[in-house]
Amino acid sequence: MAHVTRIKVRGYHLDGYGHVNNARYLEFLEEGRWGIMDDSDTIHALEDLGQAFVVVQINIRFRKPICMGDRIEVHTRLDKLGVSSGEMEQVIRPEGSDVLMSDAKVMFVIVDKQTHRPVAIDGRLREVLDRVRRR
Amino acid sequence: MAHVTRIKVRGYHLDGYGHVNNARYLEFLEEGRWGIMDDSDTIHALEDLGQAFVVVQINIRFRKPICMGDRIEVHTRLDKLGVSSGEMEQVIRPEGSDVLMSDAKVMFVIVDKQTHRPVAIDGRLREVLDRVRRR
Amino acid sequence: MAHVTRIKVRGYHLDGYGHVNNARYLEFLEEGRWGIMDDSDTIHALEDLGQAFVVVQINIRFRKPICMGDRIEVHTRLDKLGVSSGEMEQVIRPEGSDVLMSDAKVMFVIVDKQTHRPVAIDGRLREVLDRVRRR
Amino acid sequence: MAHVTRIKVRGYHLDGYGHVNNARYLEFLEEGRWGIMDDSDTIHALEDLGQAFVVVQINIRFRKPICMGDRIEVHTRLDKLGVSSGEMEQVIRPEGSDVLMSDAKVMFVIVDKQTHRPVAIDGRLREVLDRVRRR
Numbered sequence: 001m002a003h004v005t006r007i008k009v010r011g012y013h014l015d016g017y018g019h020v021n022n023a024r025y026l027e028f029l030e031e032g033r034w035g036i037m038d039d040s041d042t043i044h045a046l047e048d049l050g051q052a053f054v055v056v057q058i059n060i061r062f063r064k065p066i067c068m069g070d071r072i073e074v075h076t077r078l079d080k081l082g083v084s085s086g087e088m089e090q091v092i093r094p095e096g097s098d099v100l101m102s103d104a105k106v107m108f109v110i111v112d113k114q115t116h117r118p119v120a121i122d123g124r125l126r127e128v129l130d131r132v133r134r135r
Numbered sequence: 136m137a138h139v140t141r142i143k144v145r146g147y148h149l150d151g152y153g154h155v156n157n158a159r160y161l162e163f164l165e166e167g168r169w170g171i172m173d174d175s176d177t178i179h180a181l182e183d184l185g186q187a188f189v190v191v192q193i194n195i196r197f198r199k200p201i202c203m204g205d206r207i208e209v210h211t212r213l214d215k216l217g218v219s220s221g222e223m224e225q226v227i228r229p230e231g232s233d234v235l236m237s238d239a240k241v242m243f244v245i246v247d248k249q250t251h252r253p254v255a256i257d258g259r260l261r262e263v264l265d266r267v268r269r270r
Numbered sequence: 271m272a273h274v275t276r277i278k279v280r281g282y283h284l285d286g287y288g289h290v291n292n293a294r295y296l297e298f299l300e301e302g303r304w305g306i307m308d309d310s311d312t313i314h315a316l317e318d319l320g321q322a323f324v325v326v327q328i329n330i331r332f333r334k335p336i337c338m339g340d341r342i343e344v345h346t347r348l349d350k351l352g353v354s355s356g357e358m359e360q361v362i363r364p365e366g367s368d369v370l371m372s373d374a375k376v377m378f379v380i381v382d383k384q385t386h387r388p389v390a391i392d393g394r395l396r397e398v399l400d401r402v403r404r405r
Numbered sequence: 406m407a408h409v410t411r412i413k414v415r416g417y418h419l420d421g422y423g424h425v426n427n428a429r430y431l432e433f434l435e436e437g438r439w440g441i442m443d444d445s446d447t448i449h450a451l452e453d454l455g456q457a458f459v460v461v462q463i464n465i466r467f468r469k470p471i472c473m474g475d476r477i478e479v480h481t482r483l484d485k486l487g488v489s490s491g492e493m494e495q496v497i498r499p500e501g502s503d504v505l506m507s508d509a510k511v512m513f514v515i516v517d518k519q520t521h522r523p524v525a526i527d528g529r530l531r532e533v534l535d536r537v538r539r540r
Contacts, residue, residue, distance in 0.1 A: 012150050014151035018153075022463065030282050034278075055467060057467065058467075059465075062459075146439070157296050158294070158300065161296055191333075192332065193330055193332075194329040196326065197325060285417050285420070
């Protein structure tokens with residue numbers, strides 16, 4: 001079960017081609033990741049630990065153009081969880097449809113905010129993220 | 136004499152109407168303000184003093200649409216300089232032309248980064264900004 | 271009575287100062303205007319008439335910084351309606367609070383999409399916008 | 406030999422972490438692609454043919470944070486050219502340095518603007534892109 005963020009596409013999301021611009025997809029995906037982290041209390045766990053969620057790679061496919069007035073859903077799932085890193089899968093679909101507009105793999109690491117170095121995902125953060133992954 | 140920033144308009148600057156989007160104008164203006172502050176050493180003066188340049192009001196008129204491929208100039212002038220505040224005037228023109236595409240008044244205050252409160256513009260910062268204003 | 275758009279402030283809305291960036295305010299305001307036009311059927315009326323809503327001036331004051339995690343409301347009202355133009359008033363407040371974070375006057379004209387020239391606001395569009403104004 | 410676009414990083418490029426935001430990288434890359442297409446006359450060839458360059462996939466790695474004041478270079482190369490598609494490689498480095506801040510593979514197809522379907526890269530467009538690839 002994925003977390004779902006709903007967005008209505010507006011004129012300022014589009015670019016000169018009349019479609020949602022590539023860069024804006026990454027904001028839609030980021031909104032989805034904040035959504036899943038907000039709902040699951042991941043943000044608070046990170047803050048308490050002085051740690052941060054840092055994206056290290058995004059592999060995104062643009063499958064169908066997204067246009068003005070489209071109602072879309074960003075589905076976000078935590079797919080893999082390693083020692084200090086993980087992978088989210090995110091897909092964009094029209095509301096209430098199975099059509100695939102875009103899909104992305106997002107690799108991340110958890111870093112210590114002081115040292116900026118990866119740290120083991122442990123304790124409360126591990127619990128919270130395990131729950132997210134099993135949803 | 137104003138500071139001039141040159142921008143070539145790209146597809147990602149446009150919105151669904153095929154024109155540069157309102158919000159993007161504010162990025163073009165901000166680029167112009169960083170330009171004038173960079174050239175005049177204002178940024179270093181602020182950093183040394185632990186002070187920041189904070190925009191408190193922007194009044195912008197959108198006079199002509201700006202389109203794909205347009206080469207534009209952002210002209211930035213420091214117009215007024217008060218005790219702790221000032222006003223910049225910024226206009227956007229096609230490169231090498233007098234046509235007015237957009238013009239804006241930008242009001243700012245100088246604040247202390249610790250207290251977040253306005254401070255008197257003094258010493259080296261006053262010197263630097265006086266030079267900018269007289270250009 | 272104003273139309274209200276709710277936004278939760280995310281990391282990508284902020285800039286290097288840790289506050290929502292000036293340009294992003296204009297996207298928040300645009301979201302509010304799409305919201306009021308969507309709810310009131312203004313978008314369909316414009317499309318049927320081959321007309322467009324074009325912003326000609328924005329005068330915005332940034333009164334309090336908006337920060338990460340803030341839940342904000344964009345309140346949008348149609349304030350004045352002339353022959354072919356009008357003025358919206360938009361304010362940003364924290365959710366459920368009267369504190370003023372930002373307020374803006376947004377002047378617009380209705381133009382014919384073919385000629386790009388202002389047209390008289392008439393018929394169904396006049397009815398729809400009159401209802402919006404009286405809310 | 407790659408095409409190089411130079412950018413000075415400003416406050417509005419950053420997000421709440423004080424680093425250039427993920428989505429902004431995609432604008433930097435898009436600026437680089439417009440640059441290489443502009444210099445090589447690809448834009449005019451596409452316009453004359455009624456064809457468009459459409460990005461179908463981006464695989465980007467974020468290797469080092471990019472910060473306020475950084476002077477960066479976006480290096481863009483056309484790596485592969487197939488029947489109707491191709492691949493660009495783009496890397497971001499500090500000005501005059503070999504350090505890798507980010508690298509991306511960008512897959513594209515050439516489509517007919519009327520039918521929105523991929524078309525064979527032929528004639529003048531093929532010549533232009535072949536020259537770009539051999540640079």
